[in-house]
């Protein structure tokens with residue numbers, strides 16, 4: 001970091017504005033809250049006073065030249081990126097920008113199948129064609145892992161005309177692929193590397209954590225400051241590497257970005273960036289310590305398995321983000337969904353999610369040791385009161401090489417009809433269908449439905465796997481493409 | 486020392502309770518809370534935590550006798566006892582009067598409470614050197630989590646459910662206590678007051694949570710002049726002893742303990758609750 005990271009230009013501009021007592025004859029119409037007393041009561045005067053429109057001293061998010069520009073430069077400096085954008089449409093907007101900026105309609109993009117929906121939606125928006133790589137899968141834990149480097153190399157070799165490769169760094173479950181290798185290989189073929197770091201803000205600020213994408217040489221990274229970075233919900237950051245043309249990315253952002261970017265969100269990014277740059281290392285040391293403590297205590301209860309770096313295997317789990325507290329619950333005979341419900345309904349503890357085999361408790365600098373004791377105490381009680389015999393995960397039938405007939409965009413805009421599953425063989429799917437977990441689509445919109453796929457779906461249903469995605473909740477029917485428009 | 490120093494506590498947003506202070510003896514900030522000891526003409530010395538009254542020398546006997554002798558008169562054989570909180574030593578002072586007690590584990594999260602009490606409140610902190618007493622400086626919730634089928638009696642002498650006492654009002658804590666108790670174990674706890682709104686909600690929630698973990702969950706009361714509203718509740722939860730049916734009056738009388746507040750008639754009467762309290766306890770949150 002070369003710049004003075006104590007600076008907070010947007011925050012400072014808003015503070016200055018407050019002292020000037022300017023009479024507002026511009027939007028927003030609540031006029032610093034005076035026009036909406038109920039809202040002001042609820043959110044507070046301080047908050048409404050800085051909910052203002054862009055104006056000369058506050059710069060303009062669409063074409064930043066002063067304080068927003070400086071705030072973006074400070075972010076780039078703090079994260080070690082060539083440039084950065086403040087984003088106000090969630091990390092969804094950062095993800096979509098990365099994809100729209102690197103792929104024109106018809107271009108190929110390589111991606112794992114366990115991507116966030118915002119990624120597929122970006123393909124619908126921009127018309128890129130997905131080339132999927134299978135993430136590995138840990139059957140015992142019911143957990144989707146990272147991608148094999150060999151699989152990626154093979155895919156790149158088979159699709160050397162691809163424009164970009166998309167990587168989760170890390171996944172929701174804290175698992176990292178060998179990003180450095182992927183970047184080296186992709187760059188040797190002139191393919192851009194896009195990283196979804198919705199769960200990776202903290203990687204930039206602590207040495208003991210897995211490598212951060214931009215620092216490893218990725219071309220773009222979508223970073224959810226509002227998750228581990230502490231900014232307000234819906235704020236996000238897009239980082240660029242040296243090779244990417246900033247002005248073109250700005251154009252792409254402005255295609256869909258609001259012209260009334262919220263200064264609440266922008267200032268929260270500014271203030272959070274300062275905090276991360278100055279205190280990030282301490283903050284995440286604390287989080288790591290708390291998580292390690294909780295993990296140890298949970299593993300001492302017995303039956304639960306709070307996994308960590310021991311999963312690392314130099315390939316599909318190249319690294320693990322130890323700030324993630326994920327607990328496998330199958331050993332006490334309960335699904336993650338069940339434990340999630342018990343925690344909330346009986347113990348007043350809200351955790352991030354539960355899936356078939358795991359729960360994730362999100363630990364941050366806002367947590368206290370007392371609260372960790374409650375979490376561990378509740379898990380001990382749930383085991384004592386509800387334990388059953390161990391659940392064995394149904395073997396995931398595995399991944400079938402999908403045959404992409406139509407791009408997700410074409411499939412989205414096509415006319416569809418609902419047919420019986422058995423009658424869909426040889427047709428093009430109009431919707432998703434996935435087993436949850438691992439949450440990897442068995443079929444995606446625009447892909448050919450093969451006999452194998454129908455068999456797989458039937459098998460998964462027969463062993464009681466939870467199948468989601470189709471309009472028909474019972475998955476007896478599936479939407480197919482009737483007519484391509 | 487100013488001649489007009491008053492300690493004032495807000496019993497509710499709109500009600501204040503003040504004691505004229507003759508001397509501010511101790512003030513300390515621990516990792517968890519702010520601890521003060523004052524001296525006063527009316528109440529003698531008193532201990533406050535985060536500006537809330539914990540005990541005064543003048544009325545602490547009511548609290549400590551109520552929380553200790555009530556379960557001790559019911560349990561036929563209380564040998565191994567766990568005390569959570571109670572760093573002021575008052576609960577231990579009462580417990581050590583029983584020869585039948587073989588072991589007392591006291592778990593207090595904040596060492597400073599014990600240290601300040603030993604120095605400034607010898608009236609309660611007078612039995613820490615009894616050989617049967619073991620002190621653990623630890624989070625109570627964490628301590629009970631690892632215990633199984635060990636204790637005859639658990640006494641939860643907690644602060645209010647805001648701050649470090651929070652975990653001691655949760656379902657996971659009560660469940661862990663259930664597990665830490667033997668098959669005929671009893672748990673009693675400081676149960677807040679039904680009178681003002683804030684403590685009323687905490688009191689209702691505690692009762693709901695205890696009922697979920699123990700087959701027998703009763704509530705009893707005492708008059709404590711320096712606590713908000715002066716009217717305070719205690720919880721009596723157990724695996725099979727009923728606090729009234731299973732009381733062994735003659736056995737307790739034979740012990741010949743002299744008490745200032747507690748007696749066997751009061752024991753029975755303390756479980757007879759006013760209608761508004763009964764109603765609050767029956768309401769689900």
Ligand SMILES: Cc1ncc(COP(=O)(O)O)c(C=O)c1O
Pocket residue numbers: 089090091092093095115116118168172196198199224234236
């Ligand atoms: C992996 C991943 N990518 C992108 C997103 C989108 O982020 P946002 O909700 O901020 O738009 C999420 C959100 O949960 C996510 O988990």
